[in-house]
Amino acid sequence: MNLAPVIIFVYNRPWHTRQVLESLKANTLAGNSKLYIFSDGAKKNAGHNEISWIQEVRELIREDNWCGEVEIIEREQNLGLAQSVISGVSEIISDHGKVIVLEDDLILGKYFLEFLNDGLNEYDTQKEIYGISGYKFQSIKKIQESTFFLPLMSSWGYGTWADRWNSINFSARALQAEINSRHIGKELDFGNIPFYNMLQDQVKGKIDSWAICFYASMFLKKGVFLFPNTSLLRNIGFDGTGIHSGSSIPSHYNSSEKPDEKIEVKRKAVILEGDIVENIKKGTYHSEVKRDGGIMGFLKRRMPPEFIQFARRKLNREIKHPKNEYQFPRYTRTKKQVLGKEFDIPDLASFNFMYREIFVHEIYKFYTGKKAPYIIDGGANIGLSTTYFKKLYPHSKIIAFEPDPEIFEFLRVNIDKFNYKEVNLVNKGLWDKEGELDFWSEGADGGLFTKVDSSNKASVKIETVSLKRFLNQEVDLLKLDIEGAETVVLKDIQHNLDKVKRIFIEYHSFKDKPQNLDEVLNILISAGFRFHINSPGISSKSPFVKLNTYNNMDMQLNIYAFKIY
Structure with a gap:
């Protein structure tokens, strides 16, 4: 098979x-x-963080042989999204006659390249076909035919000749003039997708898009794209990090959680x-955004935790469970499925x-370009957080x-089931020195040092x-997440935080005890x-009137700390 080269455009x-x-x-x-990997240069006003992310990307793209042959083109100057794509595709397509183009926020199914190449080879002489898409727009009914044509294009993983x-005319102003002269602006829109407004925004300089010009040119020439009947890719860019995607989910979005279906291309x-x-x-x-829990439900699954509010932790009334689980007695051993394995758990409510x-x-979601990030899981409990980190x-x-x-025994048993490499389990409590302390075991996720809170009697001594x-x-x-020991631990390591990039702290305030949130925040700021x-979790709606408490705590806060430069 005559394979098309693949182009990826990356930035930060x-x-x-x-x-x-x-x-x-x-x-x-x-x-x-x-x-071919095109890495755009830093913008003139780029800060230290952005420059470091660009450098991290440039190290990452050299990390492996991602394809049979890899050529990297690093731009010294920042061309911007549109010019970077237009110049990059033009350069490569002139040598090869066809290309497959990817954005940097896609997860591809394993047959994506097969489908794109089959389509490019099958329809290379059909001049009215402007490209092959690996993405399939949302439909209200299942499309039975394996492939179909639409009078629009998708820039999320496509091939062209x-x-x-x-x-293609990449002058948005010229395209707008022709469309206006023919009074067909409304016809440019497709369903709920406002393409004409996008074209106007491109002319006004509000967006920097090559794709709207591609589509408008194709539209004027009555061109089409070939699409699969199921998406062969998934877009992961709706987290506010992209140029155009932002944190808004397009109404047409069709998320293929398992895009590994093989689709045959027949002429x-x-x-x-x-x-x-x-x-x-x-x-x-x-779109499935509306059908699957609304936009917030979708965003909660997609976006980093720093930007999404989540359900309260400890208040039973805000958590929905199967009816039979409400009657399940507390602190009774049972099993639950986690990532295809049976987790041994000591308490169903806590789980x-x-x-x-x-x-x-x-x-706990965070982004890094590292293949093997170093994570310290303080307060691992039965292994859910460790398992999540390994999934991520x-x-x-x-x-x-x-x-x-x-x-800890639950933790060991659960983690052993996954046969993970590079996981070191330590049956010790984090404190400011080596030694022993009295510990109250709550039986689930609330155990703590009696030195932190003496309202419960010690049940065991721990290292x-x-x-x-x-x-x-x-x-x-x-x-x-160490149930009140966080301030002691932070004080101990406050002069050793130069190599720590991110910290998650569950801060605990105990009833009738001095609060030390200021100490925690001052350490982080310094x-x-x-x-x-x-x-x-323990959030009081009217704290002047009544304070909610749990395990003798009157407040919990989740603190997400990240480095600034």
Whole structure:
């Protein structure tokens, strides 16, 4: 097969870039394909963070042989999105006659390259076909035919030919003038997608898009794209990090959680089937975003925890469970499925709270371009957070601390089921020195040192350890959910935080005890962190009247701290 070269345009999103490169490498034709990676230069006003992210991306793209042959083009200047794509595609397509183009925020199914190449080879002489898409717009009904044509294009993973690319007019002003002279502006829109407004915004300089010009040119020439009947990719860019995607989900969005379906391309007459076109048009008004818990439900699954509010942790009334689970007695051993494995759990209520926080709301989610980030999991409990980190970064190196001997046994059993590499489990409590302390075991996720809160009697003595010796390398995430010991630990390591990039702290305020939130925040500020705070659980609606308490705590805060430069 005559394979088209693949082009990826990258800038400053290392985590997203890794996802697209790893999914590309997993494609069946990757080993026989040539990959061109265009890395745009920093903007003139780029700050230290942006420059470091660009450098991280440039190190990442050299990390592996993502395809059979890889050529990297680094721009010294920032061309901007539109000019970077136009010049890059024009350069490569002139040498090869066809290309497959990817954005940096896609996860590809393993047959994506097969479908794109089959389409490019099958329809290369059909001049009215301007491209092959790996993305399928949302439809209200399942489309039975394996492929179909639409009078619009998608820039999320597509292929095209040199003659069609060279026929595109990338002057938005000229395109607008022609469309206005023919009084067909409204016809440019497709269902709920306001293409004419996009074209106007391009002319006004509000957006920097090559794709709207491609579509408008194709529209004026009555061109079409070939689409699969199921999406062969997933877009992961709706997290506020992109140029155009922002944090808004398009109405047409169709998320393919498992885009690994193999779709055969059979040559067919180029006909726009009215029922299919109308099906897709209606789908732009009835996307899965609306059908699947609304926009907030969608965003909670997609976005980093710093920007999404999540359900309260401890208040039963705000958590929905199957009816039979309400009657399940507390602190009774049982089992629940986690990522295809049976987790041993000591308390169903506690498990449900933690699972929802960690896997549904993804409160620990963070982005890095590193393949193997170093994570310290302070307060690992039964292993949900450790398991989540391994799901997020399979090659990560994790040190997980859990002081409670009984809970630690659950942790060990659960983690052993996954046969993880680079996970070190430590049955010690985090403190400011090596030694022993009295510990009250609550039986689930609320055990703590009696030195922190003496309202409960000690049930066991546990070994303690200082974190200092574990901070001798760059720490990508330090998680501290250690039931009141957080201030002591932070004071101990306050002069060792230079290598820590992110910290999650669950801050605890105990009833009738001095509060030390100021100490926590001052340590973070002095170490160069910026922070975001929200209240996950013990939140009192009218605290002047009544304070809610749980395990003798009258307040919990989730503190997300990240470095500023």
